[in-house]
Amino acid sequence: MFTVISRLLDGDAPAAYVNKQDSPEAQSSSAEVQDPPQATPSPQYPRRIRYVPIPGWPESTFRVPDPVPEGHIYYIRKGDYIRRGATALVERLPTGHIAKTPLPNPYDPEGEQRVRQNMEHEYDVYCFIGSSPFIPKLINWDSKSKILVLEEYANGDLETYLRNHHDADADTRRKWALQAAQALESLHVVGVIHQDITPRNLLLDKNLDLRICDFAGSSFPGHAALTGAPGSRYQSRAWDRGYIPTQADDIFSLGSVLYFIMGGEEPYSKLDEEEVERCFEKLDFPASGHLGCGTVIQDCWDGRFTTAEQVVQALVQAGETNRV
Structure with missing residues (x-):
């Protein structure tokens, strides 16, 4: 040994x-x-x-x-x-x-x-x-x-940062929401499906600008993913073995990420994983009308967007922020 x-x-x-x-x-x-x-x-x-x-x-x-x-x-x-x-x-x-x-x-x-x-x-x-x-x-x-x-990202991952900085202002949160959507759009336009869109896989640099990381479970043209699933709070339903995630799955996950960014907690944070899974399978999502970009969040969950570009456009058109 x-x-x-x-x-x-x-x-x-x-x-x-x-x-x-x-x-x-x-x-x-x-x-x-x-x-x-x-x-x-x-x-x-x-x-x-x-x-x-x-x-x-x-x-x-x-x-x-x-x-x-x-x-x-x-x-x-x-x-x-x-x-x-x-x-x-x-x-x-x-x-x-x-x-x-x-x-x-x-x-x-x-x-x-x-x-x-x-x-x-x-x-x-x-x-x-x-x-x-x-x-x-x-x-x-x-x-x-x-x-x-x-390369180094001075402020670590978004999940940890937001849990330690509850006082992040509304403008910064709106910036992150748009940057998260833009990051996903940049992947989808070249054919990459991330498959693990969560706050822990978003990094913040010294200027608090956002980047997306962790592609071990991602797929790209000609190369299927080997593993990966973001967890029940970021999936519309459980993925069976052999399931091939799509852009729609990433967009659903993005809705949960936006919910976390704007509200500071994950969807149904007080429920266990199995309860969240049952709620999402019944299309029973947490209220988001009180949050910035709440309509965009619901539209991600409801499947009203077919591309990440549409999410970006919705954030801009809703007046939540401007492109950065």
Whole structure:
């Protein structure tokens, strides 16, 4: 086992599919990724995975314990911890740029390969889109380790920022609403379906301008998505395995994002995921008339828009804001 972990620390081993958590430890379920129930783990697979960072010291200073505690996976820290997603560890490098590293997991070789494929797929999406004012700039890609490096976004993701800044003014919120719609429009016009439009996948730069990120679950012409689902608050219904999301699904998700931007909380934030799913399937959406761009939000949910461009036009025509 020490040999396996040492290989992981050198960056040679593939990464594993794990559930999305922002804490150092992973549980066995996730509301973000929709897959059929998994079989009971084999005795060799721990019920809890814990990722333990080490600062890259020489072996004389630090050695991985032998035997390795059950479920512990050691990795060399590259910078300051930001969060851990379903497939990658996100860190801020000393340069300020953001590194996404596939999560190592020697307990699930097939999952490891799947996650590495997801990371490479995300890189391919960035290359396909090219330069855009609405996506982060790609700084570097390591084809061996599958590490993706993106430009820094000083104010982090929109979800975290808004939860910490309840006093964001109306003009700023309207700007974000329009920029979110414009970002989605920029993807759809080149044939990219994002499939995970949520506030956590919108980044804010030093000027509080918005960009869209996280394309591991996105599809683009000739390349189907490998995984991805935004969660019940951002879907009109649950997606069965094999379902192919469309632009309409992204637009529905955008409606929920606009609701979060203007109101500061997710749709039906006090209900559990299953209750939200039942409400949405019955076309029972939360009231939004009291919010800025409330009509646009409802039209996203009701399927009245066929393109993201129409959402942009509706925001402008409603007088909520001007193009930025």
